Amino acid sequence: MLGMVRVGADEVLSAGAARASDVRRTLRQIVTEADGRTRARARVRVSETPWPDLQHVLVTENSDLLVLEWPTHLQAMALEVDEILATSPCATAIVHGPLPSPMRRVLVPVRGGPYAELALRIGLRLTPSQLTVLHLTSADPRQPAEQRDAPFLGLQRVLRRLPEVDLQSRATGDPAQTILDAVQGYDAVVLGTSARADDHRPTLGVVASRLLQESPVAVIAVRTPRPPPASPSDETAGVEAISILVDKWFAENTYQADEFSDLQLLLQLKHQQGLTISLALPALNEEETVGRVIRTARRALQQRLPLLDEIVLIDSDSTDRTREIAERLGVPVYIHQKTLPELGPRLGKGEALWKSLFVTQGDLVVWIDTDIVNIHPRFVYGLLGPLLLDRRVQFVKGFYRRPLRVGGRTQAGGGGRVTELTARPLLNLFYPELSGVIQPLSGEYAGRRSALEQLPFFSGYGVETGLLIDVFERFGLAAVAQVDLLERIHHNQPLEALSKMSFAIIQAVISRLERRYGPAMLDEVNKSMKLIRSSDGGYWLDVEELIERERPPMVTVPEYRSSRKAASPP
Numbered sequence: 028m029l030g031m032v033r034v035g036a037d038e039v040l041s042a043g044a045a046r047a048s049d050v051r052r053t054l055r056q057i058v059t060e061a062d063g064r065t066r067a068r069a070r071v072r073v074s075e076t077p078w079p080d081l082q083h084v085l086v087t088e089n090s091d092l093l094v095l096e097w098p099t100h101l102q103a104m105a106l107e108v109d110e111i112l113a114t115s116p117c118a119t120a121i122v123h124g125p126l127p128s129p130m131r132r133v134l135v136p137v138r139g140g141p142y143a144e145l146a147l148r149i150g151l152r153l154t155p156s157q158l159t160v161l162h163l164t165s166a167d168p169r170q171p172a173e174q175r176d177a178p179f180l181g182l183q184r185v186l187r188r189l190p191e192v193d194l195q196s197r198a199t200g201d202p203a204q205t206i207l208d209a210v211q212g213y214d215a216v217v218l219g220t221s222a223r224a225d226d227h228r229p230t231l232g233v234v235a236s237r238l239l240q241e242s243p244v245a246v247i248a249v250r251t252p253r254p255p256p257a258s259p260s261d262e263t264a265g266v267e268a269i270s271i272l273v274d275k276w277f278a279e280n281t282y283q284a285d286e287f288s289d290l291q292l293l294l295q296l297k298h299q300q301g302l303t304i305s306l307a308l309p310a311l312n313e314e315e316t317v318g319r320v321i322r323t324a325r326r327a328l329q330q331r332l333p334l335l336d337e338i339v340l341i342d343s344d345s346t347d348r349t350r351e352i353a354e355r356l357g358v359p360v361y362i363h364q365k366t367l368p369e370l371g372p373r374l375g376k377g378e379a380l381w382k383s384l385f386v387t388q389g390d391l392v393v394w395i396d397t398d399i400v401n402i403h404p405r406f407v408y409g410l411l412g413p414l415l416l417d418r419r420v421q422f423v424k425g426f427y428r429r430p431l432r433v434g435g436r437t438q439a440g441g442g443g444r445v446t447e448l449t450a451r452p453l454l455n456l457f458y459p460e461l462s463g464v465i466q467p468l469s470g471e472y473a474g475r476r477s478a479l480e481q482l483p484f485f486s487g488y489g490v491e492t493g494l495l496i497d498v499f500e501r502f503g504l505a506a507v508a509q510v511d512l513l514e515r516i517h518h519n520q521p522l523e524a525l526s527k528m529s530f531a532i533i534q535a536v537i538s539r540l541e542r543r544y545g546p547a548m549l550d551e552v553n554k555s556m557k558l559i560r561s562s563d564g565g566y567w568l569d570v571e572e573l574i575e576r577e578r579p580p581m582v583t584v585p586e587y588r589s590s591r592k593a594a595s596p597p
Contacts, residue, residue: 030071043073124245139179142219166198215245277463284405287412296415305389311343327404377490396470400516410473413508421478421506425471449529489535534575
């Protein structure tokens with residue numbers, strides 16, 4: 028919060044001291060009365076040239092948004108609004124009228140111009156009980172329909188995925204009057220300013236100017252520093268509009284594990300909903316860590332408090348003491364290659380996860396890897412929290428800092444190389460709605476059996492990517508949540524293993540793209556990987572077949588349906 032005190036050119040700066048004191052007092056009172064969720068700080072500047080000084084503050088503070096009251100602040104700085112819009116280094120909001128709290132109904136009229144995204148984003152941030160987006164289109168019959176609606180199409184795709192938005196459309200030759208007629212019963216209207224003027228400089232525009240002067244409710248007129256488009260028909264709000272959807276999901280569906288540290292509350296929620304919970308531990312040669320993982324989870328989440336109904340180890344035919352340790356600790360052990368033998372054995376972690384659905388009974392299924400060195404109960408209860416708290420959530424991914432051990436030293440942020448170099452770029456490219464998922468490949472995640480049993484599972488490294496895409500496409504973005512599990516220390520894999528993992532993940536994404544767009548691309552692509560080998564004698568190629576196969580939804584397997592029916596109470 029910046030208080031600007033303007034002194035005249037014929038005054039000394041110290042003449043503004045008394046006014047600066049009054050402004051500071053007002054700002055302190057506003058900060059004091061702010062709710063606990065608001066972090067605010069305030070300062071005052073005395074200046075002969077308030078706008079250049081304010082511009083300097085916006086740049087040095089790296090501000091996202093400048094909020095000015097109309098017309099008071101403009102008069103105080105002796106500036107026209109168009110000059111501010113044209114020279115502000117950040118997004119700008121011109122506000123007129125009192126903004127009630129809480130906000131009940133907000134109207135966001137849009138054509139699809141470059142500022143529509145910011146208008147929608149601010150409308151959502153006001154958290155009204157009803158948000159109406161009014162799409163205004165030209166009533167001129169001489170203008171082709173595809174040209175009239177082209178600027179809006181990108182934004183429309185996002186709005187259809189926001190169930191809290193009431194999307195309406197009206198054709199009009201007088202947008203300002205149409206909006207004035209529509210605002211009756213609303214608390215505020217948020218709209219973009221004009222995208223262009225005769226001199227190609229940003230301007231408030233006729234519509235926003237009229238609303239600021241005549242609207243019976245509060246008005247927020249916004250612009251971004253994005254350059255105006257070359258022509259009105261080029262206005263598109265879809266280039267970055269997806270960020271509105273992703274930002275909203277990230278804010279609402281990203282949790283901290285500590286939010287769920289009250290285990291009694293989780294147990295109460297579990298009993299209220301009549302749920303059972305299974306923890307499945309996939310393992311392959313983890314004798315060094317598997318015992319501590321089991322003991323930690325069982326002690327905190329079964330013995331001290333019965334949050335977990337069962338813990339099972341699903342082993343990938345380990346050759347060390349992994350199974351022996353688990354059995355000695357009283358945990359049921361299953362070898363996935365010997366489970367459902369009539370379907371034939373396959374290699375891969377995804378195969379183990381898929382078959383863990385067959386050998387567990389819980390309504391909620393949690394998976395955590397057994398190579399976690401710094402195991403803590405939060406790795407389990409953090410994943411369960413969103414499922415118990417919000418019945419819309421079907422799938423929860425964990426994320427964390429991943430230190431990378433190189434030789435005898437640890438790099439704090441060096442882990443997750445396949446995530447950053449393969450998985451996240453592919454998701455950003457083809458599934459941008461999932462671009463807010465911090466660690467799509469994490470081995471710690473949980474879901475509702477009713478959802479998981481309907482999904483196919485890749486047998487290998489593509490399982491995490493496939494499940495994430497499938498949950499999103501079947502149940503929507505709101506069904507996915509993520510939880511910060513703080514830090515995960517584990518055994519890092521060699522570069523060649525990471526290369527194979529990337530190869531499988533790319534196959535998984537292509538497979539899902541085939542389902543969306545067709546035709547079958549994987550039939551035409553190479554499924555063998557040439558690994559580069561070297562020795563003192565030179566280089567050679569080692570060819571390894573890496574085909575990412577899929578298992579069908581578990582609910583389609585007759586043996587599974589029979590076992591679930593037998594396990595159901597009479």
